[in-house]
Amino acid sequence: MALHRLQAIRVGVTDPVAQAGFYGEMGLTTSDGSLFDSPDGGTQIHVSESPFRRLLSVELGVDSESDLDEIAGRLAALGARHTKSSGELVCVEPHTRIEFRVRPLPRLRQTATSAVPLNAPGSSPRIDRRSSGVFPGARSPRRLGHIVVATPSWRETRAYLLDGLGFKVSDEFTDLITFLRCSTDHHNIALVGGEVPFLQHCSWECDDVDHVGHLATKLLAADADRHTWGFGRHFIGSNFMWYLRDPSGSFVEFYSDMDRIENDAEWENVGRTAVALENVGLAWGPSMPMEFIVPKDIDVLKAGWASHT
Numbered sequence: 001m002a003l004h005r006l007q008a009i010r011v012g013v014t015d016p017v018a019q020a021g022f023y024g025e026m027g028l029t030t031s032d033g034s035l036f037d038s039p040d041g042g043t044q045i046h047v048s049e050s051p052f053r054r055l056l057s058v059e060l061g062v063d064s065e066s067d068l069d070e071i072a073g074r075l076a077a078l079g080a081r082h083t084k085s086s087g088e089l090v091c092v093e094p095h096t097r098i099e100f101r102v103r104p105l106p107r108l109r110q111t112a113t114s115a116v117p118l119n120a121p122g123s124s125p126r127i128d129r130r131s132s133g134v135f136p137g138a139r140s141p142r143r144l145g146h147i148v149v150a151t152p153s154w155r156e157t158r159a160y161l162l163d164g165l166g167f168k169v170s171d172e173f174t175d176l177i178t179f180l181r182c183s184t185d186h187h188n189i190a191l192v193g194g195e196v197p198f199l200q201h202c203s204w205e206c207d208d209v210d211h212v213g214h215l216a217t218k219l220l221a222a223d224a225d226r227h228t229w230g231f232g233r234h235f236i237g238s239n240f241m242w243y244l245r246d247p248s249g250s251f252v253e254f255y256s257d258m259d260r261i262e263n264d265a266e267w268e269n270v271g272r273t274a275v276a277l278e279n280v281g282l283a284w285g286p287s288m289p290m291e292f293i294v295p296k297d298i299d300v301l302k303a304g305w306a307s308h309t
């Protein structure tokens with residue numbers, strides 16, 4: 001695979017100051033209030049002012065300049081417009097208007113943290129000690145893991161990402177949702193159908209379930225209305241999850257323990273399981289809220305896109 005990482009996204013929001021404040025509460029760092037860094041991923045969020053919330057661009061990493069040539073060749077074969085200069089390929093997916101910027105980047109390297117030993121029947125690695133998971137531990141997530149994007153042309157956007165940019169399908173429920181990867185993460189971009197394009201959620205990797213819990217709890221202590229969906233475990237991707245609403249109206253997920261795919265054939269033969277409607281959501285946890293399917297601001301988004309085009 002030429003692609004190997006989701007590096008960053010640029011979000012357009014009506015209130016960049018409020019959005020910046022939220023990312024600061026998450027623990028992301030910034031020097032200018034518009035670019036936000038995670039500990040493992042470097043700069044991962046660009047915040048811009050926009051008349052309505054939208055995903056403006058996505059930055060992806062490849063290994064080399066020749067990988068850019070490969071992508072340019074596939075886009076040309078599709079008749080998709082793109083520009084390629086030394087060190088960067090830029091193209092716009094026509095149905096979501098998302099700009100993709102692809103350039104050679106180092107592969108993601110992450111160091112392991114010491115895991116919290118979990119006691120269980122017949123296995124008690126933690127004896128005569130409290131679990132470190134009970135002590136205050138709110139801290140920044142490690143990195144941006146994936147985004148979920150709504151598109152009014154699910155099949156066409158899916159084809160653009162697969163046949164043009166070179167994503168791979170990890171799981172999908174046709175015409176409803178597809179989970180695409182450009183790294184060893186189970187998914188880096190998922191596509192859902194929507195009347196207009198919008199960023200449904202962005203998702204941030206945490207060390208473990210306690211990291212997820214402490215971070216979400218800290219943000220909910222400041223504003224309980226942020227809670228959207230969770231705590232639970234997804235069936236697709238297997239990850240623990242907890243979703244909050246950010247000031248723009250997009251959701252933010254904190255996750256841990258996602259499926260990792262290193263061997264495509266092994267995943268297809270052994271890992272991948274059939275996706276039915278009943279397990280598109282969670283393996284266990286609360287029911288999916290309606291606003292997760294139709295956002296509360298859908299009329300604002302529709303009006304925004306109508307005035308934009």
Ligand SMILES: [Fe+2]
Pocket residue numbers: 146148201203253
């Ligand atoms: Fe997610």
